[in-house]
Amino acid sequence: MPAFRDYVVRTFLAAGLAVAAVVPQPVIGQQITIVAVGDIEWSRATKPPAMYYDAAPSGRSNVLWHRGDGWIRVPYAATQDSRDVLEAALDTTLITEDAHHLRAHHYGLSFEDGQEEARYPFHGAADLLRDADIAFANLETPLSDDARWSGAFRTPSAFADALAWAGIDVVATANNHSLDAEGEGLLDTIHHLRRAGVGHAGTGRDLADARRPWIIERGGLRVAFLAYAQFVNDGGSSFATPSQSGVVPMDPLLIREDIARVRDRVDFVAVSFHWGIENSQDVHPGMRDFAHDVLDAGADAILGHHPHVPRGIEVRDGKPVVYSMGNFIFGHGHDYWMDNIAVRLHLSAEGVTRLDVLPIAGRGDALSQPYPLEGEAARTLLEDIRARSAGLGTTLRIEGNAGVIDVSR
Known part of the structure; x- marks a missing residue:
């Protein structure tokens, strides 16, 4: 049990006086919820092609x-x-x-101003995010207004305020598009997220900065988020080094060290991975082995992104691995993309007690304003996730428009 779960006395100076502050122990049986969603990108355009x-x-x-x-x-x-x-x-x-993106579907939307455009994609699912104690997503685009646009995406900085408005508390910024607006865009992203009050994990001014966890306290429980990317689009130069800004690589040595450093400071460690093959719902055995090693190193949950399609969910020793949630919001769509999932983790001082799988619309224009699926569409997706999770040794039952996984250690 982490030491802070007992009564902890911290001393600090206030007005020149030593003052003791008591951190209360979490109430037995108290729970919070974490809602995690998939990839978010809202540039709505790609850079001018050569x-x-x-x-x-x-x-x-x-x-x-x-x-x-x-x-x-x-x-x-x-x-x-x-x-x-x-x-x-x-x-x-x-x-x-840029033929790949020109073949994409670009919705044909128009807006009165930048704020309306930035908030638009959240109107269908904001309640899901706001109702959670903590809402988490993968931010698949840099936020910058004028950094050099060298990759596929660059989203106006007003989107940081829209993330906060929609109820998102923390995002993973470690992904293959983090440097689409180069180093300046990466630093702009960090600046605008912090200005808007949205936490981030997985990128920084140098490797040490990028490895820092983002810690949030809700209901007496402290949750740490760490984020890593398996690859970047430029072949590797976007990974952070001790003297260069960038993305934290999915280096198992770093991951173990980062978990060990934060483990005794928090109740729960969530690790985000940007990994796997795009547009594939299969889970490679090597991915499972990697996930198991990370759980054994002290992580409490793994939240996966990048494939753009949802995958099955595994529970190992009471710890969930969500291999991919698919997309959530995207500035364009493809006819081969599909509906996606969000997950709701019910968390107590003892860990995750239950995981809800929430179907999210993602076909056609839905990625421009996703919403929770209901009825036959929800059940069709849940049946698929149930079968894929069963192949990973996990039982999912369907209750109405949601899937439920009972988690026990």
């Missing part, structure tokens, strides 16, 4: 992905005027280096 005009040896002009024979590609500014001129010259629609 456009090139090639003259091939045959004399036929074309737009190519690679260097033409005997001629270096000529770059055009990524403006609509340049695009119009090139398309007229080629008598075809340009295929750009």
Whole structure:
């Protein structure tokens, strides 16, 4: 039992006097709830694509992905005027280096101002977040207004205030898009989250800063959040080092040290992993082994992100592993994405007592304003998660529009 669960006396100086403050022991039987949701990205656009005009040896002009024979590609500014001129010259629609996102569905929304735009995606599920004692998500985009936009996403800083308005208390910022607005954007993100009163874990000014847990106290229980990424989009240079800002890598040595440092200071340690293969619901055996090692090192729950689709849930020795919740909010959608899940952890001083699986709409336009699913749509998703969880040795029962996993140590 952590020492702070007993009566703890802390001394500090106030007005030049030594004062003793007693931290009360959690009430037996008292519970709080943690609601965790999937990936959040609300840039609603991607950076302007690069456009090139090639003259091939045959004399036929074309737009190519690679260097033409005997001629270096000529770059055009990524403006609509340049695009119009090139398309007229080629008598075809340009295929750009951002083709993946151009094939995405972009909702066709318009807004009166930045605040309306930032708050819009939360209107369907804000009650779910606000009703929780702690609400947690993965923030899949940097928050910056003018940092250099070198990756897929960059979201206006007003979104930090929308996260707080919607009831989100803490986000994981360790993911493959953390450096989409480079180092300046990463630091802007940290600044705007702190300004808005939203906690963050997984990135920082250097490795030591990025490894710091975010600790929240609710109802006499202290919860620590740690966050790590398995990979970053630039191949590795976005990982934090002792002298460079960035993302905490999913290094098992660091993870064990970080858990050990915070374990006796809190009642509950939640670890967020940005991991796995995109658009796959399968759980690799190596992922399970890694998760088990982290639980054995002292983590109380693992909250998974990145695959963009939900996966099964495992409970090991009373500790849940949510391998992926899928998406929650995204500035674009794809026809191969599906409905997603949120989870509600019921937490006491003894650990998680129950886990609720909450189906969240994610098809079509739903990612622009997700909402809790009901009826047949909810049951269809829950049946799938129940079967996948059974394959991981976990029993999930369906109660109305939610799944329930009874957790016992």
